[in-house]
Amino acid sequence: MPHFLRRPLPLALLIAGLAELLFAWRVTIPSKPFFDEVHYVPAARTLLALAQPANIEHPLLAKELIALGIWLFGDDPLGWRALSTIAAAAVVAGVFALMWLGTGRRRPAVVAAVLTTVNFTVFVQARIAMLDGFMAAFVVLGAASLAWAMRGAPAQVRRRWCLGAVLLGLATACKWTAAPYVAFAAVAFLLLRRGRPDRWPGLGPLKALALLGGASVATYFLTFAPAFLYAREPLTLATVLPFQWTMYLQQTQVLPAHTYQSAWYTWPFDWRPIWYLYEPVDGAQRGVLLLGNPAVLWGGLVAVAACAVAWLRTRATGPGVAAGLWIASIAIWPLIPKSLGFFYYYYLPSIWLAVVLAVALDHWRDRLRYWDEAVLLVAIGLFLHFYPILSAAALPGPGAFTRWMWLRSWA
Numbered sequence: 001m002p003h004f005l006r007r008p009l010p011l012a013l014l015i016a017g018l019a020e021l022l023f024a025w026r027v028t029i030p031s032k033p034f035f036d037e038v039h040y041v042p043a044a045r046t047l048l049a050l051a052q053p054a055n056i057e058h059p060l061l062a063k064e065l066i067a068l069g070i071w072l073f074g075d076d077p078l079g080w081r082a083l084s085t086i087a088a089a090a091v092v093a094g095v096f097a098l099m100w101l102g103t104g105r106r107r108p109a110v111v112a113a114v115l116t117t118v119n120f121t122v123f124v125q126a127r128i129a130m131l132d133g134f135m136a137a138f139v140v141l142g143a144a145s146l147a148w149a150m151r152g153a154p155a156q157v158r159r160r161w162c163l164g165a166v167l168l169g170l171a172t173a174c175k176w177t178a179a180p181y182v183a184f185a186a187v188a189f190l191l192l193r194r195g196r197p198d199r200w201p202g203l204g205p206l207k208a209l210a211l212l213g214g215a216s217v218a219t220y221f222l223t224f225a226p227a228f229l230y231a232r233e234p235l236t237l238a239t240v241l242p243f244q245w246t247m248y249l250q251q252t253q254v255l256p257a258h259t260y261q262s263a264w265y266t267w268p269f270d271w272r273p274i275w276y277l278y279e280p281v282d283g284a285q286r287g288v289l290l291l292g293n294p295a296v297l298w299g300g301l302v303a304v305a306a307c308a309v310a311w312l313r314t315r316a317t318g319p320g321v322a323a324g325l326w327i328a329s330i331a332i333w334p335l336i337p338k339s340l341g342f343f344y345y346y347y348l349p350s351i352w353l354a355v356v357l358a359v360a361l362d363h364w365r366d367r368l369r370y371w372d373e374a375v376l377l378v379a380i381g382l383f384l385h386f387y388p389i390l391s392a393a394a395l396p397g398p399g400a401f402t403r404w405m406w407l408r409s410w411a
């Protein structure tokens with residue numbers, strides 16, 4: 001390995017750059033909006049024109065970023081999706097950073113980043129103009145920044161902590177389901193610092209929580225600035241808070257049953273994926289299936305159980321934090337008052353599974369030896385096998401999808 005790649009930043013940028021090339025390859029297919037792009041692309045156009053409120057059930061930031069892509073690259077498939085590919089590459093870099101900061105070892109960081117890249121959920125969300133990809137990028141980068149703040153001079157610690165809080169505020173400004181991660185960060189700070197006061201030096205509990213809450217909330221509300229400039233029905237200082245209640249009512253309304261709805265407790269088992277696309281388009285039969293890589297999703301559940309047991313038996317911090325992060329990320333869903341659930345809500349928890357797998361393989365590396373390489377090979381092999389129905393590649397005909405249907409519930 002070249003000497004410069006022995007440093008974490010160049011290596012992280014290289015892996016993220018390669019991931020970006022993978023995500024961006026033929027991203028303009030299909031050439032028409034598909035799945036929830038039919039909602040978010042028009043909302044981004046309206047926002048770019050500063051015309052009026054649109055898609056008011058969600059905050060503005062992710063739609064602002066889609067609008068930015070349209071402004072930079074044009075109102076076409078590249079413009080709609082370009083920044084989504086960058087957000088997914090940022091997820092890969094953030095996962096690498098989390099593992100490096102948590103373990104101080106290059107190998108598990110690379111394993112986690114590669115598993116993230118070839119997890120089908122990350123690849124598919126990288127190539128569609130939806131809100132979840134941006135939300136996930138800010139959450140992962142925010143978590144990495146808060147972990148980065150655990151060491152350094154007090155002034156560095158405060159800056160990194162505030163950066164993490166700002167990023168979590170930006171995540172919440174993409175989609176409200178990121179808001180619990182602000183609370184997770186607060187709980188993790190209190191628990192991890194209780195036994196090790198040398199963590200986050202110079203940052204006491206009251207100051208940490210005040211900065212976390214204040215910076216994240218302020219950042220969230222600043223992202224509504226464009227709405228004050230609408231030609232019709234602009235927000236004002238008097239209406240921005242009541243508008244949050246309007247958003248809540250929109251998000252909690254009772255919706256009619258949907259073909260692809262699924263319960264939260266089925267998501268970890270890859271039970272009911274979603275066909276984002278399956279139709280003749282751009283001269284061929286094409287499909288995009290939002291599915292999790294079985295090696296990551298199913299293997300990740302084994303890793304969660306192993307890490308949880310390791311923490312219960314030995315109080316090992318790394319496995320405990322990794323398992324706790326995934327458990328918390330899925331445990332919020334029974335509490336969120338949504339009338340319908342969909343597998344794409346599992347996008348962020350599916351990212352943490354790559355982290356848990358890498359932590360488990362590293363924690364037991366003396367016993368497991370080259371298992372990490374075997375897991376990577378299986379995950380990459382599955383990615384290559386499923387690639388045609390993840391990437392909207394040309395398929396032989398309408399019945400071609402059956403080749404990849406391992407479970408009846410996938411069809």
